[in-house]
Amino acid sequence: MSRLVLWNVDLTLVDVSILTREAYADAFRQVTGRPLVKLTQHNGRPDSEIIFETLAINDIVAEDAHLPRFLDALAEAFAARRGRLAREGRMMRGAAETLRAVGGLGGTVQSVLTGTIRSNAVHKLKAFKLDRYVDFEVGGYxxxxxxxxTLLQVAQGRARQKYGAAFDGTNTVLIGDSARDVxxxxxxxxxxxxxxxxxxLPAELREAGADVVLPDLSDPSAVVAAVESLTTPVHSA
Structure with a gap:
């Protein structure tokens, strides 16, 4: 039996926003040679989109080479701060207990669907010992x-290839905090x-079409019940 549970990372499982902003500032300076003045809101968007918008609002004309250079610089800048993540960031209330509880559902595969680049997502979860609960190979970054x-569907395909089960809308749940996730x-x-x-806000999440809206992850049993009610696990191929 198999079900796929995909987790957003930032503000769902952890909050390391201060260090993320620092890393963006370092990466921006490295790539453009200028100080970062404005950083756009993340709000559930991927780093690739944030990078282009950040260049634009700082009056930098984007070029093809900017994205790969910025991604490399962002990974390097964030890795340099990984020792500070647990001290200066925080794990969201109930995150570890809920990941453990959902992972205890028979045949459940847990991974991430995040706007964060893969290396940084790994650092964020490892800092709080949450990496043990997720399979990073089948995530989307x-x-x-x-x-x-589309990235969600890509993650389903990766999980299907690795685990030999058909992951689709009947047995896939995304857990996140933004209307964009919904x-x-x-x-x-x-x-x-x-x-x-x-x-x-809760009202925004409901209006966007969330099947279940919870205040936080402080009640693992509520998350488990939601995942169970929303999925029909299937037999492996």
Whole structure:
């Protein structure tokens, strides 16, 4: 039996926003030779999109080489700060307990669907010992230039290839904190459990179409019940 649970990272499982802003500033200076003046809001968007918008609002004309250079610089800048993540960031309330509880559902594969680039997503979860609960190989990440809904389907394909099971809208759940996460799940045909731990209000999450809206992850049993009610696990191929 198999079901796929994909987790957003930032403001759903962890909050390391201060260090993320520092890393963006370092990467911007390295790539452009100028100080970062303005950084656009993340709000559930992928790093690839944030990078181009950040260049634009700082009056930098984007070129083809900017994205790969910025991604490399961002990975380097964030890795340099990985020792500070647990001290200066925080794990969201109930994150570890909920990941463990959802992972205890029979045949459940957990991974991430995040706007963060893969290396940084790994650093963020490792800092709080959350990496043990997720399979990073089948996730979707911010360096991949796809809309988030398409990235969800890419993650399903990766999970299908690795685990030999058909992952589709009947057995896939996205758990995240933003209205953009909800929209991505709906477009991709997956179920959505939204937690109001980010910048989107509960009413916004409901209006966007979330199947279940919870205040946070402090009640693992509520998340488990939601995942169970929204999925129909299937037998491996």
């Amino acid at each position: 911010g360096e991949e230039v796809y809309p988030k809904a 929209q991505a799940a709906k477009i991709a045909g997956a179920s959505m459990v939204a937690v109001a731990t980010g910048r989107s």
